[in-house]
Amino acid sequence: MKDDLAIIALESYRDQGDKINSILCKWRGAENYMIPCSCPRFNSGEAKGIISESIRDKDLYIMVDVCNNSIRYKMDGEMNRMSPDDHYQDLKRIIAACNGKAKRLTVIMPFLYESRQHRRTTRESLDCAIMLKEMEFLGVDTIVTFDAHDPRMANVLPLKGIENVSPALQFTQGFLTEYEDIIIDKDHLMFIAPDEGATERVVFLASVYGVNIGMFYKRRDYSNIVDGTNPIIAHDFCGGDLHGVDAVVVDDMIASGGSIIDVCKQIKERGARRVFIFSTFGLFSSGFDKLDKAYEEGLFDRIFTTNLVHQKPELLEKEYYYSINMNRYVAAIIDTLNKNEPMHGLVKPEKRIKEIIESYKAGN
Template sequence: MPKREMIVDTIPVGPLGIIALESSKTLGEKVNDYLVSWRKQRESEHKETIMFSGYQRDTFLLNACCPRFGTGEAKGMIKESVRGYDLYLLVDVTNYSLTYTVCGHTNHMSPDDHYQDLKRIIAAVGGKARRITVIMPYLYEGRQHRRNSRESLDCALALQELTNMGVESIITFDAHDPRVQNAIPLKSLESVQPTYQFIKAILKNVPDVKIDADHMMIISPDEGGMGRAVYYANVLGLDVGMFYKRRDYTKIVNGRNPIVAHEYLGDSVEGKDIIIVDDMISSGESMLDVATELKRKKANRIFLLGTFGLFTGGLSKFDEAYEKGLIYRLLTTNLVYQSPELLTKPYYISVDMSKYIALIIDTLNHDKSISGLLNPVERIHNILEKYNQVKKK
């Protein structure tokens, strides 16, 4: 591990501490396992000095919780000292599987509940930590990032609130619109892309895939995600296409103008494998409509890639699409909650992000630049070579 060994030439900001809220408990445990393993293997002449006190431990996870009263009110509790720690707080605001009781009734936790618990834990720290970094893979209220008419700017308010509470930096993944960082111009908001991990997962799980311009294309399901699709196309040497949504602006359904049709712009997709890439899969209707249109244009296999698999309408539509041959594989990350049902689907590939998060935490704890981790082009080219994928431009 040569790149990780280089980190030891700097002193840690402080003893490393990870607080994985209940919503991110599984992901936090995986991240912790990587860090414990790396630091036990890492050799340095400075390990026994006072600056590296607590550098190697059996766990970096700290004991914290948010117990609730019968009314549904809660409080944040940290059951061990965090004085001088470099703290990393993990939270999944979309984890609907967690419940709590309100006057005898069972409520599922909403993004608002998870965000409130995050603030409670920050408040429990009480300013005693050396530094607080929040790792929030799905950015809270990230889709409410700009104002149309008289609307609240929830994401901007949340970012300002967290930084005002003492959070030094916020790390998110594939933000719906990274420009929301303008709300906190004097603090750090990093939007990390999981491009490399998706490409690696496809190569590992689909042995007969051919990633070149003659056999594959990248498609953006809407105009808003075109930048993401162009990046994939550039690093893989593929052609790119786009669908744009024709909406009925005279109606509002579920808070949005309903989509009338998806119109395609781009070269022929006939006979080619297609990667449809987006930041999230919510109900999935939009992606499946796009897949249907591509099949009408005689596309070959269709891969659906979404950083966040929310599946707000359940999985039955995807089951049906798979049985009809509309989709070949569905890939989402473990950055958000994955239901046991999803993990058993024959068409589903889980993209593990825990090692990547551990690398980011390990690097930041040593106060080193993460620019190399945020730019995966070299790693993508290396893995393409490893799997004998020859790009044709």
């Protein structure tokens, strides 16, 4: 059977893409699946997408990290930092450069572009929905994302594939490898949602682990808007006794960190033994001063985030940080889709997580 797999990694995902390509080549005994691409810019800031090899009749996978703010380009003689909007435009340019010649087109976008603007509460845009419709118009067959801020966005494209993958397996592996004294039962471990939007993630993990859940409700000031959102007045906790319990706070992203710190503070005040944070995307968009101070004050013990988005170099040096490597999982997703095999075991890996937990309880 002819191997029709091809990969394009935009500059924002180039390093990770090369590693994923190497993993796939090793698994499948191939030399290379990577198709070179570039998005050179004119002095005005305009750009174009270029691919350097034919992708005709290929099963093509395009990877992009819209959160990578480390890349700069020159415009009018000055250096500009690339925003999510810039990365998304480059993605469309590369898709357009393919000129409809690929047999099948899959976009791997770990952080779903504009996923925080997923619903309309007043006269405002629906950016994530518009993006998904544009992907459909451009001929994208499948979008692979991770831990979407609101999984209901899949309803925008009822006839197209959106694979919303949970990284719960990798968090479990990292957590139980790093800590050998976790007691997995309802009296010693609890998963906690920092807000009502994170409840589904927490329910999934708690169900697999066989423990209880807790949830914080964010009370907001809806009469004001600060930095694009309604400011949080307080976090109200709904859940059982936390005294002596190891608490795991689960969310899809850490932006400024202020909200998650307030949640950790309340958990510690309620007598929790240790506090761990699972967050798929560590954006840390306001620096690390707040988190450094919170760690020094003992408000949390460890932060786990994935390498699905750009990791700031200073983050990797933090004593309290643990990086979850997702490269092999992304490679497995590409391999599975290319072979037209079922995705359920990768999207929601309940069985594998339970196997790891049983092995951990058995002392292995």
